Amino acid sequence: MAPPGSGLCLSLGWRFDSPPSSISALSLVVGIAVVRALERLGATDLTLKWPNDVYHVNRKLAGILIEMRSEFSGPCIVVIGIGLNVALSPDARARINENATDISASSGFIPSRNLVAASVLDELVLILQDFASSGFHPYRSQWERHDYLSGRRIRLEMPARVVRGVARGVAPDGALLVEHGGMIEPFIAGHIVMETDP
Template sequence: MKLIKLDAIDSTNDFLKALASQEELDNFTVVTAENQIKGKGQMGSKWQSESGKNLIMSALVKGFLFDNEQVFNLSIVVSLAVIETLKSLDISDLSIKWPNDIMSYNKKIGGILIENTLKSDGRIVSVVGLGLNVNQTNFTELPNASSLSVISGRTFDKDVLPFLITEKIEQKIEAWKTNSKVFWDEYFNSLFRKGVPMPFKNLQNQNFMGIIQGVSPVGKIQIMLEDDSVKEFEIKEIQMLY
C-alpha cells in the first residue's frame, strides 16, 4: 500500500481521481488529509470534520469491478471491511445504514463515498472515500453523529487506521472471488434497523411506514410497505427517520 499524506485538501477523492488520470498508480494507493475543505457525501451532500481529529482517506481500487451492474459489490466489501476493523478495536453495536453509513448504536460515525470511472479499455477504476469520526468529541451541530472516542471513552491513533482498513479491503476482495454470497448475507445481517417497522420520508416529503427487507443486486433498498407490497428505492429517493 502506497500512502500519500496531505495537510489540507478540497477533497481526497478529487485529488486521487486527478492523480490516477495523470499516471498509473499502484492498486490500493491511499490518500489521507488532516483537513478536507470540500468533503463530499452521497449525492453531493457535505461531510463535515474537525481538523486533525478524524480519518479522511481515499483508496484506489482496480481489478475488482468489471460491469456497471456490479458497482454495489464494492460498497458491500468496503463497509464490511470498516465494520470488521472497528470490531477489532472494540467498538460496540456496529451496523450499516443503507447504503454505506457506518453506525454505532443509533449514531453515525462514518460515511463512504465510492466514485467509479469507466476507462476506454472497459476497466472500472474506483476511488473509495471514507470519512470516519475518530477523536472528535464535539457534535453540537451534528446531533445524529458520534465518534470512536465518544463511544469508547478513549483516544485512538488514527494514523494506523488507513493501513488496517485497506488491508481488510484487500483481504475481502480476494475472498469475494470464492464466495460472494457470504458477503451479501453479512451485509444484510449488518443493516441498521432491518426487519423492524420504522418511518421513512419520500421525495414528496410524505412520511410512510415500512420494513427493510433487503437490498437488490444493484444496491436499491427493498422496503415492505403497509399494504405488504415490496418497493425498491434508489439512494436519496427516501430518507430514514430515526
C-alpha cells in the same frame, strides 16, 4: 470541516479488470470492511445504514462515498472515500447537524489515526479482492447482521417519488428492500428518513 485530529478521511483508488456483476453493492461491502476494521480495534455495537453509513448506538460514526468510471467491456476504476470520526470534542459534536459519535465512544479508547487507517486499508484490500470474483453474495448475511434499518419504518425520498414503508433488508444485488402497499420492492437509490425513532 472536522477539527484537527478529530477525524480521519482517506481515499483508495481501485481497479477492477471488468465491472463486478454486483457493482451496485460496492458501498455495502466497503461498509462491511469498515465494520471489520473497527471491530478489530475493539469497537462494539456497530451497524450499517444502507447504502453508505456506519453507525454506533443510533449515531453516525463513518460515511462512505464512491466514484466510479468504467467502460462497457473494459476496466472499472473506483475511488472509495471514507470519513471516520475518531475523537470528537463536545464542541465539535454540537456543531454537527446530525447525531454523531466517534471511535473512542464505540471502543472505549482513542486509537491513533495511523492504526485506524492501516486497519481499514487492510480490510478493504481483502474484501475488494474477493468482491471482484465473488460479488456481494458471500457478504449479504454479514450485512444483514449489522443492518441498521431492518424492520424500521422509513421514508425513501427520490426525485419523482416518495415511498413510505418498512425496511426488509437488502436484495442479492444490494438493493434496499422496502415493504409497502402489500408488496416488497427493491430500490437502488434514494434518501432515507426514519419515520419513527430507533
